[in-house]
Amino acid sequence: MSHEFLQILWFILIAVLWAGYLVLEGFDFGVGMLLRWLPNNAKERRLMLNSIGPHWDGNEVWLLTAGGATFAAFPEWYATMFSGFYLALFVILVVLILRIVAIEWRGKISDVVWTERWDWIHTVSAWVATFLWGVAFANLVQGVRMEVVARGTWEAIPPAEITQGTLANAVHVMPGGFSGFFSLLTPYTILGGLVTCALFLTHGAIFLALKTEGDLQQRAIALSKKASIASLVIAGVFAVIAQLVYGGHWLGWIGLVVAAVALVGVVLATHAEREGWAFIGNAVAAIFAVVLIFSTMYPNALKSSIDPAYNLTIWDASSSEKTLPVMTIVALTLVPVVLAYIAWSYWIFRKRLTVDHIPDENAGLPMSFLSN
Template identity: 90%
Template sequence: MSHEFLQVLWFILIAVLWAGYLVLEGFDFGVGMLLRWLPENARERRLMLNTIGPHWDGNEVWLLTAGGATFAAFPEWYATMFSGFYLALFVILVVLILRIVAIEWRGKISDPVWTERWDWFHTISAWVATFLWGVAFANLVQGMKIEVLQRGTWEVVPPEQITDGTLANAVHVMPGGFAGFFSLLTPFTILGGLVTCGLFLTHGAIFLALKTDGSLQQRAIAMSKKASIVSLVVAGIFAVLAQLLYGGHWLGWVGLVVAALALVGVVLATHAEREGWAFIGNAVAAVFAVVLIFSTMFPYVMKSSIDPAYSLTIWDASSSEKTLPVMTIVALTLVPVVLAYTAWSYWTFRKRLTVDHIPEQNAGLPMSFLSQ
């Protein structure tokens, strides 16, 4: 296999990893976003958390794998992205940690105020992380204020002087700090954040409709009907703008059409109360949204809004000819194992849950324990 083939292959594999993350972690975030609004009492909130309990930490492996694959296969992409997204990714990291702590600590103390406080932290962190992921992906589509600096002098290289030779002794950079953070927020990227909020909210509501029974299930079905319509409208506007303004590759139109048809199918399936088909449709929409995003980026991994010459291509960002073949062998060996145990986990915990599975009292320690 040639080096160029492996460069494209790993660009595709990273897209696959992000698609897996959005599909699997999407309903986890969606359940968290609904945690303070959908249930009527503490037992129903506990029930909602139990639906994602066996899966949420395993689903986050897809994020770690996507980040690790980017670092190993495209180190220049990783470095440029983390320098520009530094504050945004720091906020995402904080809310992801807060979400984990909220899930793990809510049941440690048997006190309603304690659990409600952590449930609020869970809900807020789910909304913030979901919105920021959408903003981040929209920036990859739109392009960012990336420049090329000469090593040593650290002066900006004029666009007309960009060649393979100059790039060998230069770095791609973009402003960090608060200025860089707020430069990521534009009408288009904010719309991208709303897309992920609508998509994940729908995903979570459908998942709850699949995994629960009784009155909570009926409220989840009602929520999925409303959220699916909002998701279709917002995602449709974003996808058309992304392809018309920043696209050009024919694969982007494929992603747009398939994602749109899938979201229409989600609306129809939720209103027909066919939760299984609705969940599949929303997952397909998430996958082809990634197809749309990565096709608008190709052959770049980071597009510059200052000048196209400053954009970072997959050819310039990738690892060496020795690294990519080794990574490919490791991926072909381990990815099937990951897929196998993920499938086993979902099959094992496939049954519906009801409030009858939830005890009346939390088994945690008394609140007085904290004052000892």
């Protein structure tokens, strides 16, 4: 396999990893976003946490793998993006940690105030992380304030002088600190944050409708009907702008059309109370949203909003010819095993849950103490 083929392959594989993360962690975030205002009592909150109990920590592995694959396959992409997005990613990391602690610590003390405070932290963390992920992806579509500077002098190289020769002794840089953080916030990227909030909220409501029974399920169904319409409208506006203003690759139209059809299907399925089909439709929409995003980027890993000459391409960002073949062999060997395990775990924990599974005195206990 040629080096160019492997560069394209790993660009696609990273997109696949992000798609897996959005689909699987998306409903975890959605359930967390709903934790403080959908349930009527502590037992229903416990039921919501039990619904994601067997899966949430495993779903986070998709994020770690996506980050690790980017670091190994495209080190300059990783270095440039993580330095420019440093503050935003730091905030995401903090809220992800708080979310984990909230799930694990909420039942360590048998006290209503203690439990409710951690549930609030869980909910706020889920909303903040979801919004910031959308902002980050929208920046990949829109482009970032990135330029090329010469090593040593660290002065910006004029766009007209950018060649393969100058790139060999230069680096791509983005503004850091608070100025860099606020440069990531534009009307379009804020719209991107609203898209992920709508998609994940819908995903979480549908998942609860799929996994629970009783009054909580009925409220989740009612919410999913409204959220699916909002998701269709907001995501539709975002996707059309992405393709018409920032895209142009023919693959982006496939992503846009399939995602749009899937979201229409979600609206129809939720109103017909076919939560299984609704969940599949929302997952398909998330997958093809990633197709749209990465197609607007290709062949760039990062686009510059200053000048296209400053774009960081996958060819310039990738690892050596010796690294990518080894990574490919490892991925082809281990990924099928991981996917088989994930499929097995979801099959084992496929049954619906009710509040009858949760005794009153155990409503605040950690998930590990309760049967799922």
